[in-house]
Amino acid sequence: PVDISVKTSLGDDLKKRLAASSSPAAQFITRFHPPGQAGGGGFMWDEISVLAFLDPSIITQQQQLYVNIDIDHGPGYGQTIFVE
DSSP: OOOGGGSOBOOHHHHHHHHTOOSHHHHHHHHHSOGGGTTTOOBOHHHHHHHHHHOGGGOOOOOOOEEEEOOSSSTTTTOEEEEO
């Protein structure tokens, strides 16, 4: 399955809506998301991890999977592959 952070990107419209919120998660994104990525979006790997820590209720589903990690020293080094 695809990591949720690959399905989630942050554009200017969403960032403006988040700036209006007082939640710690929204304020974290507004303050710390790299400015160069706002217009074109961008993956939010680290941001989603922090948001889940700040507000665990954003996690609405979980699934236990096996994970393979590419340890060959090639272009896919460190890549994770989840298997059901």
